[in-house]
Amino acid sequence: MTLRPHLAPFDELLAVVPEGARVLDVGCGSGLFLALLAWHGRIGRSVGFDASEQAIGVAREMCARLPEDRQLEFLVRDAGEAWPEGDFDVISVIDLVHHLPYELHRPVLQQAARRVRPGGMLLYKDIGARPRWKALANRVQDLIVARQWSRYANLDQVISWVREEGLQPLDCRPVHRVCFPHELGAFIRPRG
Secondary structure (H helix, E strand, C coil): CCCHHHHCCHHHHHHHCCCCECEEEECCCCCHHHHHHHHCCCECCEEEEECCHHHHHHHHHHHCCCCCCCCEEEEECCCCCCCCCCCCCEEEEECCHHHCCHHHHHHHHHHHHHCCCCCCEEEEEEECCCCHHHHHHHHHHHHHHCCCCCCCCCHHHHHHHHHHCCCEEEEEEEEEECCEEEEEEEEECCCC
């Protein structure tokens, strides 16, 4: 987790989250994104959930080291279960989709898009499939760390699915860090 912010474009994701935002982080893993947001004082009360009890345990331990006014909650649940209720300014789906079976890519992203309130934002980041030699680095890392084979989502398809739910793309593009390709998407739900 120490190296991850340098290998992935977290700085670009942090920059677009409005100050004081309430964030729902879907598939939050060990809670790194919410912790970075909280540490920089960018968010209000926020929630992250993940299917891994071990990852959520790490997130809760990390949360205990944050300043007391940072209110983060981490829950163990699968993306296919009921999502936490509430009004969120930002829904983030970071490095989750490639862990899901192909048939769940669209439903999970569309459910995330439906949860975005008017004027709110959906943030998407996942590993990229191009160039292939860099994508191999992602696959090897996932085989070692997560013990699973990556299932890439095509960014153009992600944009299409999210648009079907009424969100408009703000910034969607590939980003390369060291030897790792990433795909970023920031989408907004128009007001009214």
